Amino acid sequence: MLANNFFSMEISVAEAEKRTGKNTVNMQEIYTVYLIETRPVDALTEGITPDSLWRRYSEFELLRNYLLVTYPFVVVAPLPEKRAEIVWHKLSAxxxxxxxxxxxxxxxxxxxxxxxxxxxxCNDNIFYIFLTEVTTSELTNHLICLFFIQADSRLKAVNAAFRVKNPDGRFTELKHYSDELQTVLSQLLRVRARVADRLYGVYKVHGNYGRVFSEWSAIEKEMGDGLQSxxxxxxxxxASVDDILEEEEHYADQLKEYxxxxxxxxxxxxxxxxxxxxxxxVALDxxxxxxxxxxxxxxxxxxFSLKGMTSKLFGQETAEQxxxxxxxxxxxxxxxxxAVKEKNTETDEFVxxxxxxxxxxxxxxxxxxxxxLISYAVMQISMCKKWFNLFGCFCIFKGLSVLCHSRL
Known part of the structure; x- marks a missing residue:
C-alpha cells in the first residue's frame, strides 16, 4: 500500500505479457511488459477510479535511476535481475x-x-506519475537531464574516493560491510546453486528405479502390483524435485535482493x-x-610562488595595487x-x-x-518429513514388504 500526499492506494504488478515491436534503431524486438494496477483505499478518495498501465523493465530502471539521483541519501531498493544469475543448471537463464x-x-x-x-x-511526484499516467514525457524529460548529472556525479565520486583526507569512519565501515555482505551472499547463493544441482541429480536418478520396477512388475504375477506401486x-x-527447487528459488531471490x-x-x-x-x-581554497x-x-x-618571483623581477606593487x-x-x-558554512551544513544534513x-x-x-532463512529451514524440514512419511513408510513398507511376503 502507498500512503502519501496524493492518496493511499494498493499497488500490484498483476501480470506480464510478451510483445513485439520496434526499438530505437527501428529493428524488430521481442520484449516483456508488466501490468501495474493501482487502487485507492482511502475513504476520502472514493471518487477516484482504479488505474492500470503497462510498463517495460527499462522504464522501471529509469525510475530507479531517477530516485538514486534525486535522493542520494536513501538506500534505494534494487530491481530484480534483468537476466538470471547464480542459478542451478536446470533453471533457464x-x-x-x-x-x-x-x-x-x-x-x-x-x-x-x-x-x-x-x-x-512515497511522496515523490515522478513516482506518482509512473504509477498513474500512461504518457511519461515528464518522467522522460526529468531522466534525460538527470542522466548527465548522475554521470558527472559518479565521475566526481570516483575521484573523491581517492582524495578525501578526513573520511567519516562510519561510512568507511559501512562500505566495508557492504563489500563483505556482497561476498557472503554471493558465496551462499553459489553454494545453494551447487547443492541444487546435486539434489536435482539425486532425485532424477530415482526415475531409473521407477522404470526398472515397472519393467520388473510386468514379468511377476504375485508381486506385480507391489512392484508397480x-x-x-x-x-x-x-518428479517432485522440480517443485522443491522452484520453491527454493523464491528464497534465493530474497537473498539476491539484498x-x-x-x-x-x-x-x-x-x-x-x-x-x-x-x-x-572549499575549506582548502x-x-x-x-x-x-x-x-x-x-x-x-x-x-615559493609565482607572485614572489614576479615581485623580485619587476619590483613590489604600489600601495594602490x-x-x-x-x-x-x-x-x-x-x-x-x-561557501564553507553552506558545505558544512550540507554535509551535516546529508549525514x-x-x-x-x-x-x-x-x-x-x-x-x-x-x-x-527461518522459512527456508522450515521448508526443508517439511520436505524431509513429507518424503520420509510418504516414500519411506508407504513405498518401502508396502511395495518391498509385498515382495518379501510373496517370496515366503
Whole structure:
C-alpha cells in the first residue's frame, strides 16, 4: 500500500505479457511488459477510479535511476535481475522464460512496495506519475537531464574516493560491510546453486528405479502390483524435485535482493565521499585566500610562488595595487567563508538524513533475512518429513514388504 500526499492506494504488478515491436534503431524486438494496477483505499478518495498501465523493465530502471539521483541519501531498493544469475543448471537463464518472467514480475512488485512504503520516496511526484499516467514525457524529460548529472556525479565520486583526507569512519565501515555482505551472499547463493544441482541429480536418478520396477512388475504375477506401486512412487519422488527447487528459488531471490542492495549502500557512501571532498576543497581554497591576504598585508611570501618571483623581477606593487587586491581578497574570503558554512551544513544534513535511512534499512534487512532463512529451514524440514512419511513408510513398507511376503 502507498500512503502519501496524493492518496493511499494498493499497488500490484498483476501480470506480464510478451510483445513485439520496434526499438530505437527501428529493428524488430521481442520484449516483456508488466501490468501495474493501482487502487485507492482511502475513504476520502472514493471518487477516484482504479488505474492500470503497462510498463517495460527499462522504464522501471529509469525510475530507479531517477530516485538514486534525486535522493542520494536513501538506500534505494534494487530491481530484480534483468537476466538470471547464480542459478542451478536446470533453471533457464533466458529472460523470456515464463518462470523467470514470473519471478521478475514478483520482484518488480516488491520494488514498487519498497518505494511506496518508504517515508520519503512515497511522496515523490515522478513516482506518482509512473504509477498513474500512461504518457511519461515528464518522467522522460526529468531522466534525460538527470542522466548527465548522475554521470558527472559518479565521475566526481570516483575521484573523491581517492582524495578525501578526513573520511567519516562510519561510512568507511559501512562500505566495508557492504563489500563483505556482497561476498557472503554471493558465496551462499553459489553454494545453494551447487547443492541444487546435486539434489536435482539425486532425485532424477530415482526415475531409473521407477522404470526398472515397472519393467520388473510386468514379468511377476504375485508381486506385480507391489512392484508397480513402488515404481510409481519412485517416479513421483523423481518428479517432485522440480517443485522443491522452484520453491527454493523464491528464497534465493530474497537473498539476491539484498545482494543487489549492497550496491545501493555503496552509492550512499560514494555520495558522502563526494560531499566531504567538496567541503575539503572549499575549506582548502579559503585557507589559501587567507594566506594570500596575510602575505599581501605583511609583504612577505612564506612559500615559493609565482607572485614572489614576479615581485623580485619587476619590483613590489604600489600601495594602490595592494589595496585593490586586498579588497578583492576580502570579498573572496567572505564568499569562501559562506561557501564553507553552506558545505558544512550540507554535509551535516546529508549525514543526518542518510544515517536515519541506513538505520531503517538495517532494521528491514535483519527482519527480512531472518524471516527468509527461518522459512527456508522450515521448508526443508517439511520436505524431509513429507518424503520420509510418504516414500519411506508407504513405498518401502508396502511395495518391498509385498515382495518379501510373496517370496515366503
Amino acid at each position: 533466458d529472460n523470456m522464460d515464463p518462470d523467470f518472467v514470473e519471478r521478475r514480475r514478483v520482484g518488480l512488485e516488491n520494488f514498487l512496495h519498497r518505494v511506496a512504503s518508504h517515508p520519503v520516496l 513402488a515404481g510409481h512412487h519412485m517416479d513421483a519422488y523423481a 545482494l543487489f542492495y549492497t550496491d545501493a549502500l555503496r552509492a550512499v557512501c560514494r555520495k558522502h565521499e563526494l560531499t566531504q571532498f567538496e567541503l575539503e576543497m 579559503l585557507a589559501c585566500k587567507k594566506q594570500q591576504k596575510e602575505e599581501l598585508v605583511t609583504g612577505t611570501v612564506r612559500t 595592494r589595496e585593490a587586491k586586498l579588497q578583492v581578497l576580502e570579498q573572496q574570503l567572505k564568499e569562501g567563508e559562506e 543526518k538524513t542518510a544515517w536515519v535511512d541506513i538505520e531503517r534499512f538495517k532494521d528491514q534487512k535483519d527482519r527480512d533475512l531472518k524471516e527468509a
